[in-house]
Amino acid sequence: MSQPLHSRRTFLRGVGVSMALPWMESVPFWADDVPQAIASEGPPTRLAVLFSGNGFHSREWWARGEGESLELGGVLRPLEDLKGKLTFVRGLYNEEALKGNIHSSQTGNLLSGAPLASGGEIRSGTSVDQVVARHLGDRTKVPSLVLGCEKSNPSVHKNYSMLYSSHISWSSPTTPTPLELYPALAFDRLFKDEPRAGDRRVLDAVLDDAKDLRRSIGASDRQKLDEYLDSVREVEARITQAGRRGELQGWRPTLDAPDIPRPPDGIPQDIGEHMRLMADILVLAFQTDTTRVCSLKLNNDHSSLRFPNLGVDSMIHHLLSHTDSEDWLKVNRFFLEQVAYIAQRLDAIQEGERTLLDNSVLMFCSSMLTGNHDATQLPVILLGSGGGQLPGRRVLDYLNAPNRKMCSMYLSMLDLFGVHLPAFGDSTERLPGLLEPA
Template sequence: MNTIQPLSRRSFLKGVGVSMALPWLESVPVWGDDKQKNSASEPPVRFACLFSGNGFHSREWWAKGEGKDMQLGKVLDPLLPHRDKVLFLRGLYNQEALIGGIHSCQTGNLLTGAHLSPAGEIKSGVSCDQVVAERMKSQTKVPSLVLGCEPSIAAIHKNYSMIYSSHISWSSPTTPTPLELYPSLAFDRLFRDQVGRADKSVLDAVIEDSNGLRKNISKSDQHRLDEYLSSVREVEQRIDQAGKAGRLQGWRPTLTKPDIPRPADGVPQDIDQHMRLMCDIMVLAFRTDTTRVCTLKLNNDHSSLRFPHLKVDYMIHHLLSHTDGDDWLKVNRFFLQQLAYIADKLDKVQEGERTLLDNSMILYCSSMMTGNHNNDQLPVVMVGRGGGQIKTGRILDYSNKPNRKMCSLYLSMMDKSGVHLDSFGDSKERLAEI
């Protein structure tokens, strides 16, 4: 096997106005020590959090058994193909979210464990994803990718700003990390040096550099590179087509044609298309090592999303969460299908002896257990093995244990990302079992 001299861990395919991070290649130690000469590198651990607001169906968020024999409730059963890589955590909670408010007060400190300021003031803490991003920012092109599928809410609810219900990622105690709602701009941020309307394909811009690289890598790496570039092209083309099919989310207007000028291209009109694009962009971001940290907020707490593709279009998400019926279960499963889709895509990418899913930690959680605002324990599931550091296919029950803080979980996850802190949020203790 021919190998090339070790490249910097921040190696990119270059073109005019474009830089694209390389995927994992066995003959190119992109992520290893720059001094390493002729051995393959160890892929990095990726850290992600997916969030959906308003909790889940009261009778269908459960798990029992272990490994490939694990059984999952109807909300979680989209994860059945990956159950041996699932960690189901029961009984964890966020003490600071019990201070009295609902929705905003249950969401704004979910990843910080900080005390929230009331009366319209904005103050939380730095979230765990941004702590990891800050430590890793010299190693990737983009420190973190913060994606969302629903615009922020500017209002006050129960004496707390609804900015809290719109954000889980915080760059500072007073600054929620801006959500990127536009798939095209998220894509551009990954691959373009200047975010703006593209005048040609990203792949066309780097084709010369990629052809030069092919001459110096193994046959198996050439196959990986071709597969990776094809996946970039697919997402690029889908983004270009987003919204052109004429489908509309929610109600249909009474006019057959708009009576005002058409707005500029932006957010896809259908929530299923929007979420799927964001999932693909997250996978691309991790696959290219453009970033190792991502949060994907599928909706807000107190969400106004509708789901016409599920034929559940008579009630917004927040109100539906109080029904706990079959339609609520449909919506819950739709959200978990996004996690399952990401897991499936990651698990098909081989990185050395492990898959990209094995090299990731994907946390999925909500601000409350059910739509009744109960958050004395939270729905929490993890997928991925953190680079082989996490034993999965298990159920961990903290219901009757003294240490059941969400921030204890974050300390454990940050350890596996190479970020070691004495304390975080309201915890000084890790979850020893993780």
């Protein structure tokens, strides 16, 4: 009896639910479901952009050396076990970020290098993640997943819209990509097809289809499928439990008929749990090939987040960024712990001869180097090897180089995804030394 063919575009299915399969060696594509060139590919390359606003501790964001002698500063200490897959990039900047005001003008064009409109008008540029999403989006259920852990700020600061400070992903020059703050809704976007499919659990809905698939795949892929389903079950359960505790809904009324307006849903009381849920959803999205492009904005620039989970509750994030204190370093490391968690989860998932992290590019960056609004050079680290073309254990220093444009790095990164552009943003040349030849 011949092995049945399963398509990663038809997924596991249940009523109102579809669940994309993780990459498995023994599951071929339907030949007529996707182009032959795609069907013959190995694991795809993914892009994740991770962001935190307001920069980092001025004395502790650094890396030195290369290879086995690579050393990391205090902020980057959570990445110590990932040095073999880390590239520290120094000295890049966006020229347009040095114009206009602080915060908004330093964030709204971070991924595009575009000039920004002032006076409350909204005009930036299409961000690099969305350029990749347009190229790859027809191959996945979700073209791109745009996640956040702090709501957008619609006000104006020093004549520039604070929406620039609240969004790093832009679908067009006038349209910030919709930001998903609710872990439950982000989870639903990966798996549910009908917005009102009821409360039936995702795994319950696809269980029969999963059992049929399990009988038709090899032993190693059965283990991979079981691990993946366990991951989905664990994230789904945590979302449910957090909702019961009230952590995913923020304020809840104490009266049967509240006598004040109810604040918007979806702002967690526990920022650590919120970030960890979003990190797990990003991993699931890549693991299932539901999307190949994701951005996760851990907070806004000019952020108002507080961190009682760290014992740091005396100042909001923005004010803390001006202190260079031990509390500021503690908060910095907390953000890097989220990056490390995502990278380690991806590195534990095997895809052929490489791991999912090896088949990805994770870029972590901020809108300024330090909390004193220094955008003359931007903090950038890359994790993963982009399918084998991005070596690790390196420090690339472009501070005194003739070409140190962020958009030059984006041009090089776009090549990894088959997007070969003559220009992007303010650059017409690739960043030398970033990639190894394919």
